[in-house]
Amino acid sequence: MNWFIPQTINGLTLGGVYALIALGYSLVYGVLRLINFAHGDVYMVGAVVAFWTARWFGWTQTADDRVGPLLMVGVLVMSVAACMALGYSIERFAYRPLRKAPRLNSLITAIGVSFLLENVFQLKAVFGASPRGFPETRLPWSSINVGGIDIRFEQILILAGTFFFLVVCRYIILHTRLGLAIRATSFNHNNARLMGINVDQITSMTFVFGSGLAAVAGVFVGMYQHQIDPLMGVNAGLKAFIAAVVGGIGNLSGAVLGGLIMGLSETYIAGSSYSDYRDAFAFGLLILILLVRPGGILGSVTAEKV
Amino acid sequence: MSRLARNILVLFGVIGGPILAQYCANRFGLSQYAQGILYKIALNVTLAAGLSLIIGFAGQFSLGQAGFMSVGAFFSGLFTSKLVLAMTASMNPAFLEGDTTSAAFLRGGFLILTMLAGMAAAVVASILVGLPSLRLRGDYLAIATLGFGEIGYNLLLVYFQKQYSDTAYYMPNEVNFMEKTVNIASSWTVALVGILVVRNLISSTAGRALPAIREDEIAAGAVGINSTRYKLLAFIIGSVLASAAGVLEAHQTLTVNPANYRFDRSIEMIVPVVLGGSGSLTGSVLAAGLFTFLLELLRGLPSDAQQYRTIVYAGVLVVIMILRPQGLMGRYELGDLFRYIARRRSAGRPTMTLPALAAQQIIAPQSGKLECRDLTIRFGGLIAVNGFNLSLAPREILGLIGPNGAGKTTCFNMITGVYRPTSGDVCLNDQSLVGSKTFRINQRGIARTFQNIRLFANLSVLDNVRIALHAHLKTGVPAAILRTAAFYKEEALTHATAMHLLDLLDLSRVADERAGSLPYGDQRRLEIARALATRPRVLCLDEPAAGMNPAEKRDLLNLIAKIHQLFQLTILLIEHDMQVVMGVCHRIVVLDHGETIAIGTPAEIRKNPAVIEAYLGEPAGHAA
Secondary structure, three states: OOOHHHHHHHHHHHHHHHHHHHHHHHHHHHHHOOOOOOHHHHHHHHHHHHHHHHHHOOOOOOOOOOEOHHHHHHHHHHHHHHHHHHHHHHHHHHHHHHOOOOHHHHHHHHHHHHHHHHHHHHOOOOOOOOOEEOOOEOOOOOEEEEOOEEEEHHHHHHHHHHHHHHHHHHHHHHHOHHHHHHHHHHHOHHHHHHOOOOHHHHHHHHHHHHHHHHHHHHHHHHHHHOEEOOOHHHHHHHHHHHHHHHHOOOOHHHHHHHHHHHHHHHHHHHHOOOHHHHHHHHHHHHHHHHHHOOOOOOOOOOOOOO | OOHHHHHHHHHHHHHHHHHHHHHHHHHOOOOHHHHHHHHHHHHHHHHHHHHHHHHHHOOOOOOOHHHHHHHHHHHHHHHHHHHHHHHHHHOOHHHHOOOOHHHHHHHHHHHHHHHHHHHHHHHHHHHHHHHHHOOOOHHHHHHHHHHHHHHHHHHHHHHHHHHHOOOOEEOOHHHOOOOOOOHHHHHHHHHHHHHHHHHHHHOOOOOOHHHHHHHOHHHHHHOOOOHHHHHHHHHHHHHHHHHHHHHHHHHHHOEEOHHHHOHHHHHHHHHHHHHHHOOOHHHHHHHHHHHHHHHHHHHOOOHHHHHHHHHHHHHHHHHHHHHOOOOOOOOOOHHHHHHHHHOOOOOOOOOOOHHHHHHOOOOOOOOOOEEEEEEEEEEOOEEEEEEEEEEEOOOOEEEEEOOOOOOHHHHHHHHOOOOOOOEEEEEEOOEEOOOOOHHHHHHOOEEEOOOOOOOOOOOEHHHHHHHHOHHHOOOOHHHHHHOOHHHHHHHHHHHHHHHHHHHHOOOHHHOOOEHHHOOHHHHHHHHHHHHHHOOOOEEEEEOOOOOOOHHHHHHHHHHHHHHHHHHOOEEEEEOOOHHHHHHHOOEEEEEEOOEEEEEEOHHHHHHOHHHHHHHHOOOHHHHO
């Protein structure tokens, strides 16, 4: 048991990060039926912008130089704003022109955008290919001890953050006018247009939302692992996507549930003697869900009308 | 030139050409670097040909094709290494090396053997992956194949780490078959055979099932195409080609490195296919060759410019996708260019008369007895059709009418196997059809049209009909790939039959047009032609007169009568238009809210109070 509880906490933390990214996948898929392959890279950009902002505010890029909590909040806000702008531009300039083209084209374009971001950020002039340290935060306490188990402040922050954003998202989607418009758009673009909804604007909004959440996840991971690199979005993006599908893509609670499942299973397997097979397990789970319950755990599938 | 002579010439070109090229390259001292580029082009062309079949023609988006390269690399790499090492242990190790002709032949022989091993493994692997995942559609298929690819990578990596304490397997130097002697020859032979197989398949009646599935899987099933079988076939062929490329790469680099065959490699393979035009073999193959060449040119840049290579690549990809979503060549093939130059149209007047076709048993008048017994279907709590009974005598024309939402089309969907009834039975000539797949039901003699037209919109009018003749072909895929004499004979017959059917429905003048570009009335008639081509006993027409003007409706009435007389068919007709229903039907069944409320002759139905109420919404007595 002395192994199980800390691993569970680690797993939930990782799952929280996946969940935040998965929310963005789910939002965009719900509205556009597009797998936004570049989403994982937006998460990476979020971490990088935070890194830049901290440096701009005088952080000396050393592990000893801890930044204050207030500055960290400022860094987070900058990062979210930058990623929202990035998400908006990706949708506006790469996906919108292809709205009427076959779905395959959008998928290829998404992959192209993803490659583009990864490689631009690997340039020395931009960020560089190797990992760099992320500013540590001066915290009121670094960890608390509950019944002999250390829980880090960042872990609580990530889990609380995930839960907070899930509640906010659900509120927006289910109880606001904007949310109603998003749901209508997700149901049928043409019908939504006939009801006076600006579908393009709603689509942009979902990208902006999703990208903002990805930025939060990027900053959280930076704070938690103290290290970021330009390819950090590849693996996290894939895992988060699997999480979204496992939970039921298009379903917000499903995204969070899927994220936690992915995070927990990955941590448990990594701690077991089967740790070499953890990717095979993750993808195996994905395929199993696709075959047995294509709508995901909380989702549903609609049949095609003949 | 006779067809046999042409086939032999093609065969010599495919095998002799690369060998000749290799000979010339060695004779005139083409640099190893240049030979390497030629080899790389062949490799990518092979991959593009295979993927073009899977993605472009069958419309199945696989993101895991690099995984099949690793299957080929792994099995052939280990197979040859073990085999050759076992042999050299007992023999003079020089027997495979050296410049003698016999050594060269031996190396070639080994390469062929190892290639077959790799391909066989790929067949097994693609069936194991394809059977479950090809049930999924669109994005979901892409994700599942991506998942399989990553699982394969994971397993190979762990295997190598356990077995060799390394992330890759390095083949012993004795296995170096390809260097100098067979680099170009082997890779280009594989590439040309690959292109030929794919081309022969897609330009045959059997192979046209693939674009039909891409266009509309439900309609493909309704004309008797077993879509599972064809999707799997395309997947196997494409994967075998990928595996052959993997075999070549392993033997060229003497390495089996699973890290080379991950997600990004799959993407790298897909890019030229989509950019060249995902429905065009010519476009995909040309783009693959061109891209390989251009990327090699970029390699010549100074080293600090190298980092921009992938950025340029990804940028070009995004820009081309936005500017020309259909790819550079769209759906055009090289053959279309030749045809355009020669002004040769595939259409023209039918070359065979009806009696001649009947003699070949292509158009055989036949009819069937269709019965529905207590057919019931529930969707959740809704009972869409309840206890539907129907008995159609051979050669009867029966109309199925009722207000919107009465369950008419649902009955059609149950009869044709699109929906499985909750209870009850459908029988054709006293044999039950319940539980059979749509394509099987079509093959047993029930053809249908759709309420919302479901043509293969991007294919030609002629192809729409030719595809429907598919289930009755005697020569199959192997004959199409090998271009046997029987294949050519049947292809001519198929063409003649299709043209005859088009002529019958007054569509032969538009045979070369894109089906989706036809006016509405023509599209409706093309659906009927396509249904007739499957040689039905029972024809189910779902609102054929919808959207037609009075003159068109009169023509349609005459047409249905003509078809009925010519093909001796049993016809089940859903229609709202009373002029059509009353004019052509022997008997009429009226449905309302899933229940049968009246059966009788047109005259009886006209006077039936329940029918009047269902349509006008008030008791008949009040009107009087």
